[in-house]
Amino acid sequence: MRAAMDQLSDTPPPFKLIERNEFSYRKHIKQKEKDVNVCLCQYDVTDPDSACGERCLNVLTSTECTPGYCACDNYCKNQKFQKCEYAKVRVFKTEGRGWGLLADENIKAGQFVIEYCGEIISSKEARRRSQAYETEGLKDAYIFNLNSQESIDATRKGSLARFINHSCQPKCETRKWNVLGEVRVGIFAKQDIPAGTELSYDYNFEWFGGAKIRCLCGAPCCSGFLGAKSRGFQEATHLWEDDDDRYSVENVPLYDSEDDEPAKKFLQAIVPSKDMMITAKENKGFLRITDGPVSAVDTQLVPISVEPLSSIPMEIDEAKSETREDDNMYSQNAHQSFMRKSAMISRIRSNSACRNYHIESGPLSKTLPHYSGGKSKSHARKEVNARLIGEHLASAEAREEIYAFEETTKQAASRLDSLYDEIRPAIEEHERDTQDSVSTSFAEKWIEASCCKLKAEFDLYCAIIKNIACTPRRARDDISPQGEGTTDEIKFLENGQ
Numbered sequence: 001m002r003a004a005m006d007q008l009s010d011t012p013p014p015f016k017l018i019e020r021n022e023f024s025y026r027k028h029i030k031q032k033e034k035d036v037n038v039c040l041c042q043y044d045v046t047d048p049d050s051a052c053g054e055r056c057l058n059v060l061t062s063t064e065c066t067p068g069y070c071a072c073d074n075y076c077k078n079q080k081f082q083k084c085e086y087a088k089v090r091v092f093k094t095e096g097r098g099w100g101l102l103a104d105e106n107i108k109a110g111q112f113v114i115e116y117c118g119e120i121i122s123s124k125e126a127r128r129r130s131q132a133y134e135t136e137g138l139k140d141a142y143i144f145n146l147n148s149q150e151s152i153d154a155t156r157k158g159s160l161a162r163f164i165n166h167s168c169q170p171k172c173e174t175r176k177w178n179v180l181g182e183v184r185v186g187i188f189a190k191q192d193i194p195a196g197t198e199l200s201y202d203y204n205f206e207w208f209g210g211a212k213i214r215c216l217c218g219a220p221c222c223s224g225f226l227g228a229k230s231r232g233f234q235e236a237t238h239l240w241e242d243d244d245d246r247y248s249v250e251n252v253p254l255y256d257s258e259d260d261e262p263a264k265k266f267l268q269a270i271v272p273s274k275d276m277m278i279t280a281k282e283n284k285g286f287l288r289i290t291d292g293p294v295s296a297v298d299t300q301l302v303p304i305s306v307e308p309l310s311s312i313p314m315e316i317d318e319a320k321s322e323t324r325e326d327d328n329m330y331s332q333n334a335h336q337s338f339m340r341k342s343a344m345i346s347r348i349r350s351n352s353a354c355r356n357y358h359i360e361s362g363p364l365s366k367t368l369p370h371y372s373g374g375k376s377k378s379h380a381r382k383e384v385n386a387r388l389i390g391e392h393l394a395s396a397e398a399r400e401e402i403y404a405f406e407e408t409t410k411q412a413a414s415r416l417d418s419l420y421d422e423i424r425p426a427i428e429e430h431e432r433d434t435q436d437s438v439s440t441s442f443a444e445k446w447i448e449a450s451c452c453k454l455k456a457e458f459d460l461y462c463a464i465i466k467n468i469a470c471t472p473r474r475a476r477d478d479i480s481p482q483g484e485g486t487t488d489e490i491k492f493l494e495n496g497q
């Protein structure tokens with residue numbers, strides 16, 4: 001029924017387009033001078049990044065510079081929320097998932113795409129409204145949990161970010177920024193996004209949905225429901241069921257294996273029909289607001305134009321672990337550990353004040369490499385067998401050096417593991433309870449231990465490379481039997497490369 005009705009309508013249900021959060025139950029915070037964070041950037045004409053680029057202290061702490069308090073003045077690049085520096089996007093019609101949002105230009109990894117704007121309401125009011133909307137029969141939910149006390153409701157008033165659908169394998173992620181004393185939510189690209197691609201983020205931690213909704217994102221790793229890990233989901237007690245695929249149990253496809261994944265079906269479903277496209281020029285004021293719950297219209301109105309869309313690139317995970325013969329010389333547990341820790345750091349990053357520290361290198365990076373051919377590969381983290389390499393070196397001193405660094409690396413890894421065990425209860429509690437209860441001190445400990453591990457690994461690899469380059473090999477007969485094998489390390493040593 002819902003799907004059929006969606007097909008008949010060529011504009012989304014009315015809402016008021018806003019580019020600033022609206023505060024109905026409390027006043028907007030007025031930033032006091034003592035609370036202004038002043039960065040140390042000085043604009044240097046030869047280095048555009050000097051004006052509050054990635055190295056800016058405020059950027060590093062997810063805080064926008066306050067106009068009048070930044071030495072870079074008009075050159076300051078760290079006022080993206082305040083200046084609404086959005087990427088070009090447009091609304092389009094999906095089949096089965098209502099309306100969605102497309103990139104209307106190429107978007108770079110890390111780029112600010114758009115702010116999730118709406119009405120700032122208390123959590124209590126969010127619960128009340130969520131039930132009221134459901135009673136009204138509104139099935140699309142637009143309430144975003146800002147923290148344990150407040151939510152953003154984009155149901156009646158919101159930015160175009162309200163059209164971004166959920167995906168379990170999303171192109172974007174949400175980040176909270178401190179802007180002039182208020183917390184604001186931005187949608188940021190997790191990877192390069194070509195024009196024409198549907199934008200998506202993972203609703204899991206911010207979802208305030210009412211009924212349980214079947215997820216139709218089509219990702220191989222799909223969790224089955226929208227926001228399955230969120231508080232709203234835990235509280236939801238029912239599945240909406242009618243003729244809409246999303247709410248109907250019978251229509252939910254079941255997959256026995258990864259081969260049954262709905263990639264092809266999803267591709268068909270996602271491509272909107274020719275006459276269902278809406279173009280939003282410059283991502284501003286694209287919709288006519290009709291008589292609805294909110295009557296005042298203060299947005300710029302532009303005509304809705306209809307455009308054909310030949311194809312929408314979409315993300316299909318073709319990642320299959322590439323198993324090579326020589327893979328067994330590396331630790332196979334490392335991949336699991338990598339995924340577990342990546343999820344961990346991802347949560348800390350997205351839910352605590354420290355979420356935007358850029359810990360991207362090494363085993364903790366949650367971003368899989370992106371290849372120009374558009375395919376992401378699933379990479380098992382490979383650990384070098386230092387002991388085996390040491391066995392092949394003639395110098396006892398070289399061997400000892402490598403073994404010492406290997407020991408330090410093990411200790412750093414074990415410290416990180418025990419920290420993980422220490423943090424896990426807090427995370428589990430956090431998932432059941434509020435969105436922002438992971439303390440900064442936990443996050444800091446985690447970051448520190450991660451850095452120690454990275455440094456230990458770096459030192460170990462340096463020692464290995466140095467000793468391989470400068471130390472003669474041992475005669476084959478001197479090498480203990482367990483040191484023998486056909487691993488890459490041995491080939492590497494034998495070829496003297």
Ligand SMILES: C[S@@+](CC[C@H](N)C(=O)[O-])C[C@H]1O[C@@H](n2cnc3c(N)ncnc32)[C@H](O)[C@@H]1O
Nearest residue numbers: 097098099140141162163164165166215216217
């Ligand atoms: C914030 S709105 C997104 C825009 C919405 N599609 C629309 O038409 O306005 C969230 C709603 O979109 C739908 N939705 C988003 N992602 C979905 C998905 N992966 N599978 C099924 N429905 C989805 C659900 O109805 C959800 O309540």
